[in-house]
Amino acid sequence: MKEEQRFGIMKKYVNWVLDIVLGVLALLILIFMIRQLIDIGTFINKPMTPKNLSIVMQEVVAFFMLFEFIMMVIRYIQEGHHIPIRYLILICITAILRQLMVLHGDAVQTLLLSVSILSLVIVLFVLNLSGNKSYVGFKPHTDDRQEIK
Template identity: 45%
Template sequence: MFKTYEKVLYSIVNIFLFILALLIIAYMARDLIGAFNLIMAPNDQRTLEDISGYILSFFMLFEFIVMIVKYIEDAHDIPIKYLVIISITAILRQLLVVHNDGLQTLLLTISTLILAGVLYLLELSKKKRNEDKK
């Protein structure tokens, strides 16, 4: 009985994830069109920050799609390591866009350092677990 409910719930989750993926793809298309229009605009109407904002937004949405696919492939489970890596890349992208505010840059750098430390600790614990199994 429990397996039946579990299958139904996973089916519902997959349907909602599919709808979410379609919405993200539509938003990605909108960002791509916006970036294209901005690039083709006369030089006085575009700035590098606007163009990079569209491009970075596009790639963040692309990562969401990849994360949804990874979630479904891994039997509805995302490893914490994968989430930490995605967080680090998102923060690094934000650093590319926001580089004129010193305090925000410092905080983003510190958060990247903390996440790198978490990634290191995750690898250490994985290594220790593998040694304990042997």
């Protein structure tokens, strides 16, 4: 019993330190997001040439990637240090879609990215069919014997 108590206390402290480190990481990402917004603002004020438009698109994609990282850190802390698999699959799909937005000219790469999106959507469909809800944020079930009195 004492080992379980020590493990529980150690887990509490490790989670506390992890939350602090993740908070610092989120703060750093926010600083980089502000920097990205400033960069986007400076490129928007320049004349819109195809090169400048491409740079603005890359900056916008980078901004949303940073935004997604912050949302993932927040979700990780909210879910009790767990990220549901469904959430990770959706992040992958949106990242591939962003890559498709900035990709120009390479038909084979476009086709491969499209096939990867299709395969991820199929995985989501299969997870929904399986009826296993553990991928949406599994919470441990209480012992049924304790509920019977």
